[in-house]
Amino acid sequence: MNERGARVFASLTTLAFLLCASAAFAGGTSESTSGKKVQLVVWAWDKRATDTTWAASQEFMKLHPNIEVQAVNFGTQDAHDKVLTALVSGVGAPDLFLMEYWAVGRFEAMGALADLTDQLSDYQANYSPAVWALVSYKDRVYGLPFDGGPAAIFYRKDIFDNAGIPFPTNWQDFAAAGRKLAANGIYILPVQGEVATLWLFGRHASVSDYDGKILFDNPQVVDTYQWLGDRIAKDKSIYYKLPWDPSSYELIKSGKIAAVAAGFWYSGFGISDLAYTPDLSGKWRIAGWLPWKAGDGATGSFLGGAGFFVPKQSQHVKEAAEWMKFVLGRPESEYDQATKSGIFPFQLGAMKQLATQTPALYGGQQIYQTMMDELSAAPPVIYGPNYAPILNALNTALDRIALQGVPAADAIRDAAAQADRERVVK
Amino acid sequence: MRSKLGKYRTPYLFIAPFFVLFAAFVLSPIVYSLWLSLQEVVGIYVPLQFVGLKNYLDLVSDPRFLHSLVVTFTYTFFQVTIMVVLAVILALILDQRTLRGRNVYRLVFFFPVITSFIVAAMVFKLLLDKEIGLFNMLLRAVHMRTHAWLEDPTYALPSLITIGIWRWVGYQMVILLAGLQNIPAELYDSARVDGAGSLRIVFRITLPLLFPVIFFVIVMSVIGSLQLFDEPFILNMHGGGAGSGGPADSMLSTAIYLYQTGFLDFRLGYASAVGYVLTVVILAISLLQILTFGKRAGFAEI
Numbered sequence: 013m014n015e016r017g018a019r020v021f022a023s024l025t026t027l028a029f030l031l032c033a034s035a036a037f038a039g040g041t042s043e044s045t046s047g048k049k050v051q052l053v054v055w056a057w058d059k060r061a062t063d064t065t066w067a068a069s070q071e072f073m074k075l076h077p078n079i080e081v082q083a084v085n086f087g088t089q090d091a092h093d094k095v096l097t098a099l100v101s102g103v104g105a106p107d108l109f110l111m112e113y114w115a116v117g118r119f120e121a122m123g124a125l126a127d128l129t130d131q132l133s134d135y136q137a138n139y140s141p142a143v144w145a146l147v148s149y150k151d152r153v154y155g156l157p158f159d160g161g162p163a164a165i166f167y168r169k170d171i172f173d174n175a176g177i178p179f180p181t182n183w184q185d186f187a188a189a190g191r192k193l194a195a196n197g198i199y200i201l202p203v204q205g206e207v208a209t210l211w212l213f214g215r216h217a218s219v220s221d222y223d224g225k226i227l228f229d230n231p232q233v234v235d236t237y238q239w240l241g242d243r244i245a246k247d248k249s250i251y252y253k254l255p256w257d258p259s260s261y262e263l264i265k266s267g268k269i270a271a272v273a274a275g276f277w278y279s280g281f282g283i284s285d286l287a288y289t290p291d292l293s294g295k296w297r298i299a300g301w302l303p304w305k306a307g308d309g310a311t312g313s314f315l316g317g318a319g320f321f322v323p324k325q326s327q328h329v330k331e332a333a334e335w336m337k338f339v340l341g342r343p344e345s346e347y348d349q350a351t352k353s354g355i356f357p358f359q360l361g362a363m364k365q366l367a368t369q370t371p372a373l374y375g376g377q378q379i380y381q382t383m384m385d386e387l388s389a390a391p392p393v394i395y396g397p398n399y400a401p402i403l404n405a406l407n408t409a410l411d412r413i414a415l416q417g418v419p420a421a422d423a424i425r426d427a428a429a430q431a432d433r434e435r436v437v438k
Numbered sequence: 439m440r441s442k443l444g445k446y447r448t449p450y451l452f453i454a455p456f457f458v459l460f461a462a463f464v465l466s467p468i469v470y471s472l473w474l475s476l477q478e479v480v481g482i483y484v485p486l487q488f489v490g491l492k493n494y495l496d497l498v499s500d501p502r503f504l505h506s507l508v509v510t511f512t513y514t515f516f517q518v519t520i521m522v523v524l525a526v527i528l529a530l531i532l533d534q535r536t537l538r539g540r541n542v543y544r545l546v547f548f549f550p551v552i553t554s555f556i557v558a559a560m561v562f563k564l565l566l567d568k569e570i571g572l573f574n575m576l577l578r579a580v581h582m583r584t585h586a587w588l589e590d591p592t593y594a595l596p597s598l599i600t601i602g603i604w605r606w607v608g609y610q611m612v613i614l615l616a617g618l619q620n621i622p623a624e625l626y627d628s629a630r631v632d633g634a635g636s637l638r639i640v641f642r643i644t645l646p647l648l649f650p651v652i653f654f655v656i657v658m659s660v661i662g663s664l665q666l667f668d669e670p671f672i673l674n675m676h677g678g679g680a681g682s683g684g685p686a687d688s689m690l691s692t693a694i695y696l697y698q699t700g701f702l703d704f705r706l707g708y709a710s711a712v713g714y715v716l717t718v719v720i721l722a723i724s725l726l727q728i729l730t731f732g733k734r735a736g737f738a739e740i
Contacts, residue, residue, distance in 0.1 A: 118704060251569070252589060253586075253589045253685075268569055400702035401702070404702065411686035415685060416591060430502065434703055436703050436705050
């Protein structure tokens with residue numbers, strides 16, 4: 013190559029690199045280059061769960077030929093980190109993103125979410141108040157629910173039957189049942205940090221208010237965490253820290269775990285994974301969240317679950333809201349999600365349609381009816397804008413109580429101080 | 439100057455892509471995060487608030503940050519020390535020409551380096567599980583006490599150190615092997631002629647001549663270990679939530695704390711300050727190592 017040729021080659025290479033770099037920067041642009049089509053970029057996670065969503069998107073595109081939906085799947089944590097990075101840097105955010113409900117407060121406090129109250133408030137009547145509270149914040153509406161975590165106790169009826177224990181009706185009886193099972197070398201339940209909040213919300217205990225004030229330093233929380241710590245350390249009836257990953261199935265398959273407390277989304281897991289052990293099919297049952305002690309009224313709780321939201325920087329807020337209404341807002345689409353992916357429907361209409369369904373995994377139980385009953389008793393949950401440091405501090409507190417024998421009153425007091433120090437919204 | 443630049447225009451153009459990308463993706467974030475560490479970041483549409491050195495001053499009295507430094511130093515000290523000793527021993531053994539199948543062994547020890555850690559972490563979680571883990575099963579078989587290796591705050595960090603050693607020892611071994619090949623064979627021959635035994639040869643010839651490579655391995659490992667992130671992040675991804683510091687914060691490395699403050703709590707200014715302090719600590723320790731042993735290891739020019 014002569015020098016001139018080499019120079020041209022070098023210039024072109026540099027240019028190519030720069031173009032690649034600028035293309036990377038422009039990853040989230042939403043204007044289509046072909047014609048005037050609007051491109052809606054949607055970020056979500058878990059391909060299995062979102063398959064039905066993408067199928068509904070295809071239908072949506074047929075109805076709106078001027079809109080092209082571009083679906084991108086990440087891992088859960090990746091999706092959160094990428095959304096945060098895009099929002100903070102001001103470029104590259106999608107038009108819609110799947111986000112866990114607990115993060116609504118923190119994104120709202122950052123001023124990152126598009127206010128969809130005008131477009132979506134008509135849909136409020138389709139949902140129960142506790143569910144609507146998950147996608148709204150301080151009376152403004154920011155999205156629609158995708159999957160949800162009304163609390164559920166998935167239990168192995170055969171294990172309880174073999175031990176001659178009827179399934180308990182409150183948590184104090186549950187503790188007694190746990191001690192009996194523990195004597196046979198069976199854990200009644202696995203618990204890891206985040207799961208512990210189920211008991212708090214089930215007892216109507218708030219961890220934070222809408223403005224981010226830390227509220228969990230109170231006797232009710234201390235009492236709940238001491239109770240959990242005692243079950244883990246003294247009774248050895250609760251298996252502490254079963255991770256939500258395939259390694260957990262090995263333990264569940266081994267029959268050493270009698271029940272799992274989770275959000276209803278675990279049934280989506282269950283249908284896809286637990287059903288691979290054919291001998292366990294039909295042995296599972298679902299119970300709604302239990303009252304704290306005998307004589308307490310019915311209650312409910314929430315764990316996890318996610319909805320779709322629109323960042324303020326999206327150029328297509330109107331189209332994004334239309335997508336939500338079609339893909340998430342119709343009872344038919346939720347019905348599809350539930351029957352094909354095992355995702356819990358949140359709309360009252362879809363729930364009624366499903367009430368008589370009896371999935372084989374649960375031995376003919378009307379599981380959706382059980383969940384509907386629970387939802388009608390579930391109190392709304394306020395995660396607040398500082399839920400990440402709150403959860404982190406509570407997790408550490410439970411570790412200290414359960415594993416290091418620290419009294420709950422001390423651990424919770426330290427956790428409240430830690431969360432207060434680390435909260436971003438003061 | 440101009441004529442010089444004109445003369446070398448083509449080579450400069452050839453190396454330009456690196457510098458352009460470096461400036462865009464490495465240098466500018468470094469400078470920007472320094473700027474960010476002097477700000478309080480409250481929202482996305484709220485202007486940054488200049489707070490001077492407040493973030494740095496807050497760090498001094500932040501018990502979790504100080505705890506994260508203790509965790510990071512403890513991890514680094516034990517992981518690097520044990521790993522380097524093991525790597526040297528493995529390299530010495532696998533350097534023996536008489537050892538049959540030594541390439542197979544080299545490959546086996548190098549496998550963890552090329553294995554995706556996500557996969558390895560899953561395997562370790564199963565191996566170290568308190569109920570169905572192989573490790574506890576073996577302990578039960580010989581009637582020894584079992585432990586929750588990854589969930590108990592007492593054993594979590596030692597488990598993490600062990601996993602760290604498993605992951606990197608093969609890599610260091612390969613570097614040391616390359617160093618061993620550079621030691622002239624005549625030295626060994628003449629030592630043998632002089633009647634030196636194997637151990638004496640190792641301590642008097644091999645190790646002193648290998649010292650520059652060992653030193654390099656130590657410096658690089660310390661830098662790597664002080665940035666400990668992948669292992670605790672992935673191991674705790676599903677147990678205590680992504681980015682958790684492990685049981686009772688026993689695996690809270692400084693890099694994990696940085697992630698928590700930045701990506702979970704959204705305190706981006708504070709997270710930048712954590713990042714800068716970690717960088718300064720790494721620089722200081724590396725410099726200290728080079729000043730102390732650098733001359734012996736052939737870093738005399740520094």
